[in-house]
Amino acid sequence: EWEERRRQNIEKMNEEMEKIAEYERNQREGVLEPNPVRNFLDDPRRRGGPLEEPERDRREGSRRHGRNWGGSDFERVRSGLEHERQLEMHLLDLKLCTAVPCG
Known part of the structure; x- marks a missing residue:
């Protein structure tokens, strides 16, 4: 056997x-x-050739959520550390405004 x-x-x-x-x-x-033999790197969309209609719509109309890390495109994506610093500064401003009246 x-x-x-x-x-x-x-x-x-x-x-x-x-x-x-x-x-x-x-x-x-x-x-x-x-x-x-398919592997994860052998994706036809990675070849950069002309796209079929459904794939073109998917790539041009990004499905990324607008509030997550910079919006619908990758141009405005912030790194995690930069995002955390901006959030900390915003929270600090809010704390200062509640402690001292902001005009």
Whole structure:
């Protein structure tokens, strides 16, 4: 039984290796086909080519929450430390205003 499973695993591995080799040959020749082995870095959106309509909408209309770390785009994102300092300064201003009447 163990030998049979080992033989099946070796056959399966050889088939997968052949699929990968064929995919790499096609990539060199410029033929686009789905990758037989997907990993998290092999996302078509990372290639930067023309986007299909649903993906374009998703990227342009960011789903980031407006109150979380700078808004809907990454240009105004603050680092955690900078955000905490600004929050502390704001709280300090509020404490001073309650202790001493602010005009």
